[in-house]
Amino acid sequence: MKAYLQFFLLLLILASCNNKPNKQETTNPEQEEGYMYKGTVYNVVENELKEAYFGEQHLHTAASMDAFIAGTRLTPDDAYRFAQGEEVRVNGKPHKIHRALDWAAVTDHAEFLGEAYSLLNPEAPGHNSEAAKAMRDSPDLKTALTVYKKYVLDALAGGNAHPDFWQGYEAVKSQWQKNIEATEKNYKPGTFTTIHAYEWSSAPNTANLHRNVFFRDTNLPDMPFSANEGPSPQELWDWMIAQEKNGVKVFCNPHNPNESKGMLFPEVAMNNKPIDKAYAETRQHFERNLEMMQTKGNSEVVPDFWPNDEFADFENAVSLQKYNGRIFEKHNFVRYGLTRGVKYKEELGVNPFKYGFVGGTDSHNGVMSNVEEFNYVGHHGMADETALDRSRNEQDGEMYNRDMNPGGLTGVWATSNTREAIWDGMHNRESFATSGPRIKVRFFAGNGYQSSYDSYEEMVKDGYAKGVPMGQNYGGSETPEFLVWAIKDPIAPNLDRIQIIKGWVENGEMKDTIYNVAASENRLKPDGTVIPIDAPVNMKTGEFNKEKGAPELMAVWKDPEYNPDQNAYYYVRVIQLPTARYSLWDEIRNPDVHYPDDTKRVIQERAWASPIWIEPAK
Amino acid sequence: MKKLLKEPLVHFMLLGALIFGYYYLTNDTEAPDSAVVIDDAEYDYLLSLWKNQWQREPNEDDIKAFLDQYIRREVFYKEALVMNLDHNDIIVKRRLAQKMEAVANDLNSMIKAPSEEALKAFYDSNQDLFKLPPNYTFQQVLFLKDEQNLSDRIESSKGALSRGEAIPKNRKRKLSLPNQWDNSSLTEISKAFGGDFAEALDSLPLNQWLGPVASGFGQHVIFISEKESARTAAFEDIKPYILKEYEFQTELETQEEVYQELLDKYGVKITSEKVPTSIKESFTNP
Structure with missing residues (x-):
């Protein structure tokens, strides 16, 4: 071995x-x-049925200055090598993922790329400035945080966008070029795809409005547009419009609506003008997917506002409410955003929040999709590198470490593992998010589907031939049939059930509900409820139950309440049987480590397939 | 002599002597050991830190404040040392041990890059590290665990397939998994079926329907038609990787050597009766 x-x-x-x-x-x-x-x-394999390619679309390396200060020294090149299964050193210790990824994108913060260039390159101007030295030499977290406060936060609070060793835009361009080179170097068409990308990190009044920006090819800007150049999403879109005029193909994905303080799904734009049709069109044009889950929480729903959703209590990162005034409000969650989007469609004729789903880590350790619970070594340098740190420390100014999670994963249905095909798949929202496992999920809406198929191939062909896949509008005149299918991750437990979540607008009121559409072992009752399954995790060994559940679930479902005149969306949630959370693995491996009692030890991981919309013609 | 110069411990001692010597030469102050000294160098350093933070010249109050802060910390620090509060503090220990390991790693980078011959010798003696994964061409037919009469079905299916019958329609791409896998690497097979299944292929004979082989999905009947066994990659093809491996290994070795030398220097006495004898001996007679 x-x-x-x-x-x-x-x-x-x-x-x-x-x-x-x-x-x-x-x-x-x-x-x-x-x-x-x-x-x-x-020789790239072309698959007309499309294949699910798993990858990372949100990751920071040493070229993000906050990651650098926390102790990360892995470069974009290192991160791409890690993504392909190679061993790297994380916080000084060898580490790797057990299964290589199919594709990946490094998304370093645009805001401090120039500083990162000076920090990382001994020949660069500014490398030996006092602040740069202090950042490189922080021996522990406390010092690192002091340095960060002193040279970054205080500079920003004082109105300076940059600490004093910033060498100007040439430095930004130089680091952007380095990231581009690493992305090119690691592209192996057919085997491993890399995507040129960065993060635009605007956070007005600590409301997280961050967006990751993705480019289809090597027609790239000289330099990314950062929140220093424009903190409002509309300024970012203006820049994207200018890029498109140069032939650049680009879209973006927002993340952490849970930290957005009402500003990600707003009633008024940042210029205080109400959302109008032009805003909605531009936003839908450029913003294609929402990051459903990442290390700083699952943003789908929280039990506070969806008390009837029995699976809502999942990696909610509740302690983030203790910091920055980011308290939970209904308008900060994905399901609200989707429904509000549908309501905007009714009001303006265009849905500004027409999002598919992706998942990511937002790791600041350079470890692409290090999402397996049993393999988690933290995502924030010195802050959470040991089990003890994870069990008792806080992530400075953000939340408790124990409320973080290893992050999510993105699956993209694409005809081949190439940059164009993966980018197009995400752009078409034919993508799905998982909380980590490599569950695959298909979702179609059409007419004339069979209740079961003799073969997978026939099912998928029918899926496309008689309907539309996830991410699209259903345009038929009859009641749609939803064909939904999922298979398990081969190294994870079986599946519990599949649900379809519907959101709609009725007499101006926003509504949503959940339907169970398939469950293992015939547990789905005629009234739509599901008999609970008892598949406990072994709390001594961390092992999951290998007997119960189903490796595959499939259903064709019709909405009993379907109304062709209603604006609505439908998305899919696949629930896996329970597994050990990293907190349990940490306790099993470190008898001295005890997480507080309110920490979950067991979770039910899941996948979310992008919505299909009903947009009736007026 | 040349060999001696390559010894990490020699580097280590030299470095130690240099550092000690430097401090000996520069610390020629008259103040008693216990005083907190603020000389020009220290003052300039504190001043520049302050200016960097505030972006202006400090007034007298500011100077008083940052000196006060500094002196306060130094006084507590000195007294803590006198009271041996640094001793047996797990955080201090960990931090200092890390610093020593870092010194050992720095030593390694001082040893010059390996010659072509050294690299080749490393490659020759570590062929296991440079093996290519085996590739397989195979077919698989999947059975789920809740199928009735599972073992009978598997046996009769093996018979039918061995007689040359086609894979039945309801088992084509079952659970979406392709039946035919051409020249697929262990990496690909692990991604699709899990590591245990991929590893299991290694011991199986070629050109016959056999199984069942288990995966996370169920039981597979399989037919391996080709196996390209693990072979060693050519030196020239993977030279950058060999270099990286070489540096990684020598770094660990240097660290280990320094550790062993220090272990010899300090020695270990395990007097507790509770430690098992075999473990005791591993430390006292390594």
Whole structure:
């Protein structure tokens, strides 16, 4: 086994060598059969049924200054290598993910890219400034935080966008170029896709309005647009419009609505003008997916406002309310946002919040999709690197470490593992989020589906032929049939059930409800309720139940309350059987570590498929 | 002599001597050991920190304040040392041990980059590290655990497939998993079926329908037609990777060597009767 540990790495390395059998240099472009990238032809598998490719779309490296100060030294190149299964050192200790990713994007903060360039490169101006030295040499978290406050927060509070060693926009461009190079270097069409991206990190009055920005190809701006240049989303879109005029293909995904203080799904824009049709059109054009879950919480719903949702109490990061006035309010959660969007559709004719779903980590350790509970080593440098730190410390100014989670994952249905196909899949919202496991979920709305199929292939072909996939509008005149299908992660427990969540507007009122549409072991009763399943986790060993549940669930479902004149959306939630949370693994492995009693030890992981909308013609 | 110069401990001692010497030469102050000294260098440092934070010249109150803050910390720090409060403090211990490990790592980077020959020798003696994963071409047919008469079905299916019958329609791409896998790496197979299934392929014979082999999905009947066994990658193809591995290994070795030297220097006496004998001996007679 040990010798095989290295296998994964080597394969990846060889994938980049020119002598790999499925890749050859060509001088004759006419003979190209496969996928051509920068003069090389790759034999890329094309799958007409589409395949679910799993990846990371939210990650910070040492090129994000906050990550650097917390002790992260892994570069974008290191992060991409980690994503491919290679071992790197995280907080000084060797670490890796057990299964390589299919694709990944590094999203360093645009705001301090120039400072990061000075910090990381000994030859760069500003490298030996006092502040830069202090940031590099922080021996512990407390010092790091002091340094951060002194050189970053105080500078910002004083009206300076940058600490004094900032060398100007040339430094920003230089680091952006470094990130671009790492992204190019690690792209292996057909095997591993990288996407050029960054994070725009605006937080007016600590309301999180951050967006990750993704580019389709190498037609890229000289420099990313940061919140320093424009803190309002409309300024970001203006910049994106200018980029599109240059032929740049770009979209963005907001994250952490749970920290948005009402500003992500607002009634008025940041300029205090009511949301109008132009705003809605622009927003829908550029903003394609919401990050459903990441290390700082699951933003779908909270029990406070959805008391009837029995699965709402899941990684809610409740202690974030203790900081920055980010208290929970209904308008800070995804299900509200989707329903408000549908109501805007009725009011303005356009839905500004027409989002598909993605999941990410937002790790500041450079560890792409390090989402498995049993493999969690924290995401914030010195702040949460040990079990003890995770059990008792706070994430400075944000929440308790024990309320953080390893983060989510994105699955994209795409015809091939190439940059264009993955980007297009996300852009079309044919994407789904999971809380970590590699559950796959399909979702179609159409007419004429069978209640079961002899083969997977027939089911998927029918799915596309007779309807639309997740992320689209259902346009038929009859009551839609929703075809939903999910399979488990092969190393995780079986599935419990599939639910369809509906939101709609009725006489101007926003409503939502949950339908159980499939459950393992015939537990779905005619009245729509599900008999609970008893599949306990072994609290001594952390093992999950291997007997119960179903590896696959499928259903074709019709909404009994369907009204063709109502604006509505439907999305899917797949629930897995219970597993040990990282807090339990930490306690099992470290007998001296005890999380406070209110910490969950067992969770039910899940997947969320992007919505399908009903938009009746007026 | 050349060999001696490569010894980490020698570097370690030299470095120690240098550091000690530096402090010996620079700490020629007259003040008694117990006083908190604020000389020009210290004052300039504190001043620049302050100015950096506030972006202006300090007035007298400011100077008083930052000096007060500094002196207060120093006095407490000194007294804490006198009272041995740093001793047996787990955080202090961990921090200092980390610093020593960092010194050992720095030593490693002082040892010059390996020659081509050294790298080749490392490659030759660590072939296990540079093996390519095996690739498989195989077919699989999946059975779920809740199927009735599961083992009978599996056996009869093996028979039918061995007679050349086609995979039945209801088992084509069952749970979406392709039946045919061509020249697939262990990485790919692990992603699709889980690591246990992928590892299990290694010991199976070729060119016959066999199984069941378990995965997280259920039981698989499989037919492996080709196995490209683990082979060692060519030196030239993976040179940057070998270099990285070499540096990683030597870093660990250096750290270990420094640890062993220090262990010898200090020695270990385990007097507790509760520690098992075998463990005791591993420390006292390594």
